[in-house]
Amino acid sequence: MQESVTEFRQLNLADTLLSALETMGFVAPTPIQAASIPLLLTGTDALGKAQTGTGKTAAFSLPLLNKLDLDQRKPQAIVMAPTRELAIQVAAEIKVLGQNIKGLKVLEIYGGASIVDQMRALKSGAHIVVGTPGRVKDLISRDRLHLDEVHTFVLDEADEMLKMGFVDDVTWIMEQAPETAQRVLFSATMPPIVKEIVDRFLRDPARIDVAGENRTVSKVEQQFWVVKGVEKDEAMMRLLETEDTDASIVFVRTRQDTERLADWLSARGFKAAALHGDIPQSLRERTVEHIKRGVIDILVATDVVARGLDVPRITHVFNYDIPFDVESYIHRIGRTGRAGRNGKAILLVRTNQIRMLRTIERVTKSSMEEIQLPMRDVVAEARLSRLGQELEAQKEEASLESFVELVEKLQESIEVDAATLAAMLLKRQQGNRPLFYKGPDPMVAAIEREKQRRDRRRDDGDRGDRGDRGERRERRTYNTADWDTYQLQVGREQGVQVKDIVGAIANELGLNKDSIGAIKLAPEHTYVQLPKKMTSEVVSQLKKLRIRQKETQAVVVEDDVLREHRRGSRDGNRDGNRGGYRGNREGNGGREGGRARREGERRFDRNRGGDHRGSYRGERNHGNSNGNSGDRRRTERSSKPRSEA
Known part of the structure; x- marks a missing residue:
């Protein structure tokens, strides 16, 4: 049936509907319409799987309109939609499709609008009711919406309707439906909750699946x-x-x-x-x-x-x-x-x-x-072009003559020539959307940083042998004096994690991993080490940095709140405190000791009960062989930054 139907005229629809479709410019049905309309005209229960934009509203609306008895004042069809907006839209489309049906009454009912007006409209008569489940149930309960003449129930976007919590309302309404009424359900997906409604209320439904033809x-x-x-x-x-x-x-x-x-x-x-x-x-x-x-x-x-x-x-x-x-x-x-x-x-x-x-x-x-x-220059050109088009459209207006006189008066009163006056007026006109920009576009730097990152990744891939990795590891060692410690006004209470800090700095500032030092998270702020030799442009970008949609308001902290060096202290780092983002990967037990420390640190990070979590990697007194937790906690508390004390 789907493949053979190429025009609406091949379907058994009334001339009033065909003329309306022709007026709207619709000749050929969509796949969901070609499959659904012949079935729904027979009164068969149907289950349609179709996504938005496939034309399913007309697929169920045209059969409804085709079967109406205009002499019957009670509702003959109930269409339920998940939202007010969709109910309004469906009702509007039904009215357009039925524009040539004299006396057609389509009523939309939903919460947020006057229920008194809706009851009054029902009393005066309606052929099709389109509404949200909550309001439909309310009006049935008040004995104002009568179902004894309803021959079709339609559930549109059933998956969304049930996902939004209308399960009980839909179930109750369907229980009130006359035994002889046709049940039609359309849904983009078929989760278990939709399947339960189908199994309970639809009787041997015809299945129409065009979900793949969106x-x-x-x-x-x-x-x-x-x-x-x-x-x-x-x-x-x-x-x-x-x-x-x-x-x-x-x-x-x-x-x-x-x-x-x-x-x-x-x-x-x-x-x-x-x-x-x-x-x-x-x-x-x-x-x-x-x-x-x-x-x-x-x-x-x-x-x-x-x-x-x-x-x-x-x-x-x-x-x-x-x-x-x-x-x-x-x-x-x-x-x-x-x-x-x-x-x-x-x-x-x-x-x-x-x-x-x-x-x-x-x-x-x-x-x-x-x-x-x-780029900003392209945006400015677009603004100027739009302004030119607007002025072009106005230059022939007769009312401009009086404004020419005003221009002459303004020139005399403020003593400027016409060009300067025009420039002044243009400046006022631009408002918050400049007609030209000063200074570099931050997008230029962002594109260049992205290019450099890609080049570095490609170069690293080409040099990926062990010897090159050793050279790179050597280059990563900096003197602590090369770093500034910045305080960012975001922390754990805002849901920020170290990966957010690293990702934002790397992506927005263009800094590579070697240029990010220790990171220490606190409840309301974060400390991070960054190179002293950052350009003024990068520092400016840092001050504007946002993490998780929150302004970081980065400022340099003068106090030594981060004592941990990026590669660990050169004096031996008595307590083995790794502290920040990188930490010391060598020594203190070699590879096996490092693995043990990492495992311990992961367990430590999962302890979300107290502020002693401190830095990204956590803080451990690895010199304590008996693993006394009390000693560890004392060590951790002693290494807190002053702002957390």
């Missing part, structure tokens, strides 16, 4: 940028200004970040707004309407509230934060490239998130192109 992914150009050189906020600004966008969605993980980033972009002249679950429903609906009408161009949103959002203007999806799972990524990029349209998705990814990126590529069977962030 057209959204194939229609969306996917790119990624590895975060380096600049903060992600500035990266977003550069991308938004140089990409050929109409409207965009920027996905972040937390509600707080939606507000922060939207405010940051708005302060720089972008038409941006936040969208998250704490925003009142009326404001959320108004925000979505604003992006549809062009009042705003950028939505900064969390995953849940953007589900089902279908705005034709959205050409770009920016993943400011990488999602936790592949399904969320597919849902995100599904906000563009819908219904045959092309779109673009750009992911901002940190170096420690590359593995998740590769997982997304593997599961979606797609390949992402790595891109470089536009």
